[in-house]
Amino acid sequence: MATKWVYFFGNGKAEGKASDKNILGGKGANLAEMTNIGLPVPPGFTISCQACGYYAQHNEYPEGMMDQVLENLKHLEAITGKKLGDHTNPLLVSVRSGAAVSMPGMMDTVLNLGLNPEVVEAVVRKTGNPRFAWDSYRRFMQMFGDVVMGVKHEEFEKALAAVKAAKGVKLDTELDADDLKLVTEKYREVYVNAIGSDFPTDPMLQLTKAIDAVFGSWDNPRAKVYRQMNDIRGLDGTAVNVQSMVFGNTGETSGTGVAFTRNPSDGENKFYGEYLMNAQGEDVVAGIRTPQPITTLEAVNKTAYDQLVSIREILENHYKEIQDIEFTIEDGKLYMLQTRNGKRTIFSWLRTQIDLVEEGKIDMATAIKRVPANEFSKLFAPILDTDDMKKNAIEAIGNGLNASPGAAAGVIALSAEDAQHRAKAGQKVILVRTETTPEDIQGMAVSQGVLTALGGMTSHAAVVARGMGCPCVSGASCVHIDEATHEVRIADRVFHAGDWISIDGFNGKIYPQRVQVKDSEILQVLNGKMKAEDSWLYRYYDKFMKAVDEARKIQIRTNADTPEDTRAAVRFGAQGIGLTRTEHMFFQGHRIVSMRKMICSETKEARVAALNELLPMQKSDFIGIFKALEGRPANIRLIDPPLHEFLPGHDNVTGQQEVADQLHVPIEKVRRIVNDYKEMNPMLGFRGCRLVIVHPEILEMQVRAIIEAALDVSAEGMEVHPEIMIPLVGEVKEFRFCKTHVIETAEKVFAEYGRKIEYKVGTMIEVPRAALKADEIGAEAEFFSFGTNDLTQMTCGFSRDDSSRFLTPYVQDADKQFYDYDPFQVLDQAGVGLLMKMAVEKGRTAHPGLKIGICGEHGGEPRSVAFCASLGLDYVSCSPFRVPVARLAAAQAALM
Numbered sequence: 001m002a003t004k005w006v007y008f009f010g011n012g013k014a015e016g017k018a019s020d021k022n023i024l025g026g027k028g029a030n031l032a033e034m035t036n037i038g039l040p041v042p043p044g045f046t047i048s049c050q051a052c053g054y055y056a057q058h059n060e061y062p063e064g065m066m067d068q069v070l071e072n073l074k075h076l077e078a079i080t081g082k083k084l085g086d087h088t089n090p091l092l093v094s095v096r097s098g099a100a101v102s103m104p105g106m107m108d109t110v111l112n113l114g115l116n117p118e119v120v121e122a123v124v125r126k127t128g129n130p131r132f133a134w135d136s137y138r139r140f141m142q143m144f145g146d147v148v149m150g151v152k153h154e155e156f157e158k159a160l161a162a163v164k165a166a167k168g169v170k171l172d173t174e175l176d177a178d179d180l181k182l183v184t185e186k187y188r189e190v191y192v193n194a195i196g197s198d199f200p201t202d203p204m205l206q207l208t209k210a211i212d213a214v215f216g217s218w219d220n221p222r223a224k225v226y227r228q229m230n231d232i233r234g235l236d237g238t239a240v241n242v243q244s245m246v247f248g249n250t251g252e253t254s255g256t257g258v259a260f261t262r263n264p265s266d267g268e269n270k271f272y273g274e275y276l277m278n279a280q281g282e283d284v285v286a287g288i289r290t291p292q293p294i295t296t297l298e299a300v301n302k303t304a305y306d307q308l309v310s311i312r313e314i315l316e317n318h319y320k321e322i323q324d325i326e327f328t329i330e331d332g333k334l335y336m337l338q339t340r341n342g343k344r345t346i347f348s349w350l351r352t353q354i355d356l357v358e359e360g361k362i363d364m365a366t367a368i369k370r371v372p373a374n375e376f377s378k379l380f381a382p383i384l385d386t387d388d389m390k391k392n393a394i395e396a397i398g399n400g401l402n403a404s405p406g407a408a409a410g411v412i413a414l415s416a417e418d419a420q421h422r423a424k425a426g427q428k429v430i431l432v433r434t435e436t437t438p439e440d441i442q443g444m445a446v447s448q449g450v451l452t453a454l455g456g457m458t459s460h461a462a463v464v465a466r467g468m469g470c471p472c473v474s475g476a477s478c479v480h481i482d483e484a485t486h487e488v489r490i491a492d493r494v495f496h497a498g499d500w501i502s503i504d505g506f507n508g509k510i511y512p513q514r515v516q517v518k519d520s521e522i523l524q525v526l527n528g529k530m531k532a533e534d535s536w537l538y539r540y541y542d543k544f545m546k547a548v549d550e551a552r553k554i555q556i557r558t559n560a561d562t563p564e565d566t567r568a569a570v571r572f573g574a575q576g577i578g579l580t581r582t583e584h585m586f587f588q589g590h591r592i593v594s595m596r597k598m599i600c601s602e603t604k605e606a607r608v609a610a611l612n613e614l615l616p617m618q619k620s621d622f623i624g625i626f627k628a629l630e631g632r633p634a635n636i637r638l639i640d641p642p643l644h645e646f647l648p649g650h651d652n653v654t655g656q657q658e659v660a661d662q663l664h665v666p667i668e669k670v671r672r673i674v675n676d677y678k679e680m681n682p683m684l685g686f687r688g689c690r691l692v693i694v695h696p697e698i699l700e701m702q703v704r705a706i707i708e709a710a711l712d713v714s715a716e717g718m719e720v721h722p723e724i725m726i727p728l729v730g731e732v733k734e735f736r737f738c739k740t741h742v743i744e745t746a747e748k749v750f751a752e753y754g755r756k757i758e759y760k761v762g763t764m765i766e767v768p769r770a771a772l773k774a775d776e777i778g779a780e781a782e783f784f785s786f787g788t789n790d791l792t793q794m795t796c797g798f799s800r801d802d803s804s805r806f807l808t809p810y811v812q813d814a815d816k817q818f819y820d821y822d823p824f825q826v827l828d829q830a831g832v833g834l835l836m837k838m839a840v841e842k843g844r845t846a847h848p849g850l851k852i853g854i855c856g857e858h859g860g861e862p863r864s865v866a867f868c869a870s871l872g873l874d875y876v877s878c879s880p881f882r883v884p885v886a887r888l889a890a891a892q893a894a895l896m
Helices: 018-036 049-058 065-080 117-127 130-148 153-167 177-195 203-217 221-229 281-286 294-300 302-319 346-358 364-370 373-379 386-391 416-424 438-445 460-468 521-526 536-551 563-571 582-587 591-599 604-629 653-663 667-677 689-694 696-714 732-753 768-772 774-780 788-796 804-812 832-846 862-870 880-895
Strands: 006-010 044-047 093-099 110-113 238-244 255-260 272-277 323-330 333-341 401-404 407-413 429-433 449-452 472-474 479-482 487-490 493-496 500-504 509-511 555-559 577-581 633-637 721-726 760-765 783-786 851-854 875-878
Touching: 006 018, 006 065, 018 044, 018 049, 018 093, 018 238, 018 302, 018 333, 044 065, 049 203, 049 238, 065 203, 065 238, 093 203, 110 130, 110 203, 117 130, 130 153, 130 177, 130 203, 153 177, 203 238, 255 294, 272 294, 272 323, 294 302, 302 323, 302 333, 346 364, 346 373, 346 536, 364 536, 364 880, 373 862, 373 880, 401 460, 407 416, 407 449, 416 429, 416 438, 429 438, 429 479, 429 500, 438 460, 438 582, 449 460, 449 500, 460 472, 472 500, 521 536, 536 880, 555 563, 555 880, 563 604, 563 880, 577 582, 577 604, 577 875, 582 591, 582 604, 591 604, 591 653, 604 633, 604 696, 653 667, 689 696, 689 732, 696 721, 696 732, 721 732, 721 783, 732 760, 732 774, 760 768, 768 774, 768 788, 768 832, 774 783, 774 832, 783 832, 788 832, 832 851, 862 875, 862 880, 875 880
Parallel strands: 407 429, 429 449, 449 472, 555 577, 555 875, 577 633, 633 721, 721 760, 760 783, 783 851, 851 875
Antiparallel strands: 006 044, 044 238, 093 110, 093 238, 255 272, 255 323, 323 333, 401 472, 407 500, 479 487, 487 493, 500 509
């Protein structure tokens, strides 16, 4: 039996339905569905996505496809009583693309196909409306030339503008039939000059070339980029929809429009859309004429408006989802040209799904599964005030990667120290760096946002900014910093420290002046700055998240290093801390001086003296964290990074002199110590458990601070559940050594206080060898926590900071795609995930009931959360602002 390539729809019956998107594409499947449920859809046929896939592979049509196209074209001609190219009663068609997943902008529509000068005259004779006929032809010539043949759109626009200028008019609608006939002559010249041959007049040649263009559009650069940006995978190609034309440009009783069954911006249950009378589809979005709000159509054509309102209800009841529709009114009669699930903001997603539940259209489980978890964090980010931007005509001057969502406005600071100084003086700051390092953390902490010239989505700036909930634009190649002159060039503008800029972490745009910023209403309510009853957004969020927490099975913890971060995470619903990075505490204030004193000490006694300076500071932090947790568990990782991170670089002479002055030692000593601690590969060097094995006094100070803080807080009647985590273990003997010192230190503190508390000792699984030896380590440990950042680096052999140059083509290039996703953004389930699975099985075989979680950046990424849930992990941990995302992802994993 011959393969079916073409599917017909019309006269109330279609060869397909809404669920056939993989064959008919989204547009074709919904045209078929609307036809089947009795809506007024102009008839036509759809060439399948599989035909496009064949064409992409073989650069020719599949056998039998064009025979089926001709057969369906004859059927269309029979139903309409019209014939393509006929000089008496001509059939005109539109040609549109439509993949299984909506891809706006992939290929523009071609309308009025089938016209040539003779057919135009036939339309004139039939309609008695020469202006309409020539207007339709000039539109077809422009669309065909641009979309199908690649003639520059602006060349046609120049020709049209010349005719309007010669007549002294501004609008297309002010041109009469003779003017429009002249426009087609000008368009023909444009086409011939660009292509080298005359504009095609054979309707079948026009149709064939349009089909070729749709098929070819599947692999054009913007389509590839769109699929990559939106993670669209596994599709065969795009379908081609050939549909009989209905005309919105026959006069003032005709028109065209686009609408959403609900507001796509905020989700309000009101009909939302625009239309234009005496227009065709592209006029509504071209910006040449100002469309009218859909509600005003009632005064223009009440019958059509009432029918649209009725269809709105029919579609929502049928699809049980907000719909994006296109329609045309021809001589007063309404036709439906498209429906699809509406693209919308996360605010609209949240509101529409809850409303649909309360209207009885869907259940809550369906609502939870639909809301896009990867967009959810945008609910909490600050936003730029668009009214302020419009009022002051503020436009972007450059862009980078949208590394961390949110908007920020502030004065430029070119160093962490400058940022702190300006913030202390009450200024709002944007930290602008070529790239950030751990030494910049203090500057980042006081900044409204971060802008870097280098670095990708997983750079230090991006990762830390997301963790802080700080807006960040990274990898902005338009930004150039001149360290000598302290100037910043953004595109063709020069800025200095103290100049205002604004950034938008939602889209990566950079603005050359101050733009007003507004907090998310959810944050305002959570922080007590707004009443819940005053925010519809918070009320919907609260109702939704209660249902989310009922559905999920895995716990959600947070990565938090300060009491402030902990309180924020608890407000976001965190059930404890999965990672406190104690080394971050050492960068604050005078602590860095004590830390450097410890590093530069040459005897154990001197090191202990310096550590004793740090003890009360660490203890104070832990007291604040334990209180903020209100009885929830706290997983605290002992110091992990190499000590050189606390020192200036070996070529930073100014920084070395600063350390020498702080410690009152000769600069030669500082230089020697800096060189002593310099490592060729710090990630694999003197850090983690290796550091405290050589210097156990560091471990002892940290454990004492944790236990003393826990005892003090418990004495106030609050529950405390500390979990002490040993980093970078790869051998059970390493863990055993550290665990022994933890226990001995804790017992000393208990003896001093005269009472005890419960605590746990466990380890991070971040070295592949630890996963392989998880049975031995699990027999000794009380918990595991996967540090997937380092585990990914060591398993894949990729440096997170240096891999962007090759990982981008690895992931994005269609002829490569060695990895489906950047493994630092989405957990590498095939490699790293296999090690995790092994570690879980081995660990729990040796220690039934072993508590296991994840604390790497992947803990807030929806696909990674779902994978962790499938492994049976007890919890995932992520930065405070990603906690709601992880809660939703965990619920979706449970419901799937």
